[in-house]
Amino acid sequence: MRKISIMIPCYNEQDNVWSICKAVQAVFERELSEYNYEILFIDNKSKDDTRKILRILCKEDTRVKAIFNMKNFGQFNSPYYGLCQTTGDCTILLCADFQDPVELIPTMVHEWEKGHKVISMIKTSSKENPLRYWLRGMYYKLIRAMSDVQQIEHFTGFGLYDRSFIEVLKTLDDPTPFLRGIVAEYAPDHLEISYEQQKRKAGKTSNNFFSLFDAAMLSFTSYTKAGLRFATFAGFIVSGVSFLIAIFYLIQKLNHWDQFIAGNAPILIGVFFLGGIQLFFIGLLGEYILSMNTRIIHRPLVIEEERINFTETDDRVRDASI
Structure with a gap:
């Protein structure tokens, strides 16, 4: 039985982690029952009750796993590290706030079964603030025009990554990885699927001007001259x-x-x-x-404080990714 990993990074998502976990489990029970699966949460030192809820979820189902970071290692390092800790034949990166529709998981899996190694989900519309969406669009066009690597517009990282591509991520050894640029550079034959980005189901985004500016500067310095x-x-x-x-x-x-x-x-x-x-x-x-x-x-991507529901086989995956 083939195994699918769902990797969900989170930070102060106490209002969403329980719901997103149950929603993903329901999708597998209803539409993907022929697959084995794991749901990996990587928590970036949340200050609310996110970890408390994750412990309960992990206790209820051993297929739910959790990695607790020692501190907040940023919006790029933590998801990248989490991808490298998954053990499935493919991994789906999903946000905890329901802006990435869980209903699209079967669509990605079916396209993966057809032979597509990387599937990028592209926002063609969004229910977020129209001005913010327009500014994001201008940023994507600017970085695409300036970059030597053909960047992917309106791609946030939401998508499916085959095990072979996860192994590529492990070999890059980049202390400041920019996943969107890495996908554009090392997965040129990726499949793009359009979707409408939803509003956050609950809670408040941790993104602000400084975090968005940091993301923009990382992309500019990594992929443009x-x-x-x-x-x-x-x-x-x-x-x-x-x-x-x-x-x-x-x-x-x-x-x-x-x-x-x-x-x-x-x-x-x-x-x-x-x-x-x-x-x-x-x-x-x-x-x-x-x-x-x-x-x-060259500091490490992440330093773990604790991991839950990992086996010895999972730990060997961890050692290979460090």
Whole structure:
């Protein structure tokens, strides 16, 4: 009997983990009864009762497993590490807040049985805030235009990954993995399926401006050189324009010594303009250096505090992924 892993990352999802677990179990009992399965929750140091509920779920059913992180390791490291700890013939990455419809699990499994190794679920519409969805769309188009790797628009990681691709993830040894870019780079023949993203069933998202900005910068520094190239070109252009303006002022002053008064305004405007450009690109360069520094230090993806319902075979999978 083939085994399917459902991997669900969570952080402060006490209002959702019980419901999402029961919903996934119902899907397998109703439509995928011919498969064995496991449901793996990886908790990123929740501050609410998420872990308490997960312990109850694991006690009720040994097919429900849990990994408790020692601290919050971020929105990318924890899901990536969780994928590498699954033991199924394929793994489905699913959000705990019901924005990823559990009803699509059988569709992905049936496509996997047809031979598709990676299935990416693409948001073609969303019930979230329209402005936020539009801004996300602009971001995806920008990163796709700037990246050397053909990025996948409106792909959040929700999808199915064959065991062979999970093994690829284990070999990458990247301390700051960006799963969306990795799928675009190493799974070029992935199947894309459209869906409408739902509203959160309960609770409040932990994403804020800073976490979204961190995600954007990780993708830019990992998969684009356009920012640094743009800085080089902008430097040449601004230098050229400044030189032409200086020549113009020199000629005007020589020809109209008494009438032409330059004043301080052009100088102040030029200083603030060039200072703003310099600060912007110094910050951008700092983002690249920060990304390099994180990779050079090479800290572990996750440090576990506890794992529940794992067997010796599962532990060997863990050792192979570290």
